């Protein structure tokens with residue numbers, strides 16, 4: 001049977017079944033208490049927007065490194081500590097079907113893999129405005 005993976009609203013990672021049972025509800029929006037209390041901020045939405053903006057300025061099919069987004073958004077010394085914010089934004093955009101997260105040119109499931117990733121617009125092209 002096909003089971004749709006539930007996705008954390010904040011970090012964009014899959015939510016474990018145990019977590020879903022523990023909640024005693026069907027609608028689990030967060031993968032952890034950390035994500036629940038963190039929530040989403042204006043800066044998180046800006047990170048999503050920066051990813052899309054940067055990709056739309058690149059050639060069709062081109063990919064970017066999340067660090068390019070962090071460098072574009074944050075000052076010299078801050079971008080490294082903001083990398084996870086950018087990765088979270090990338091996962092949310094991927095789950096929303098707007099971008100692909102790739103490694104070696106192939107789409108990956110970011111909940112299940114670690115290591116360097118790149119971002120690109122979806123193959124089917126246009127992003128909804």
Ligand SMILES: [Zn+2]
Nearest residue numbers: 008011031035
């Ligand atoms: Zn989460």
